[in-house]
Amino acid sequence: MTDTKAAILHPGKLPVNDRGNGAATIPLVTRKCGARSMINGITSFQPGARIGLHFHNCEESVMILEGRAIAEIGDDRHYLQAGDTTWIPAGVPHRFLNESDEVMRIFWTYADIEASRTMLATGVEQSIDEEHEKARRL
8 A cells, every 4th residue: 555645636727837939838747746756747839839859867758639749759750640649768859849720739748756858959957847846837
């Protein structure tokens, strides 16, 4: 048995973090609800939104919930739609883009509570927890 209680999360009732460039994230499973080994959340991309090329210190999986996405993973460009799911090993540069005229939403999971993101353009590494704590709330 575990001493941690289960959590039920309602994305519509949680704070939304502005990621800039038309992207906004709702952290879901995090340390705050008792997670010890993984984190996840939902990020929405407005038409034309993109995030910079980056990599993580752990595996990541992303499922397209709504809309159409482009996933740039390593040197490959993939066209995705709702239901399509990626698995990205630690250290592999990637990013998601919305080049459509509709909102695109993804559900992401990091396989480590200590997940971090390193931006290729700057080399700056930041923990995902820290990134969400510093984010401007919408």
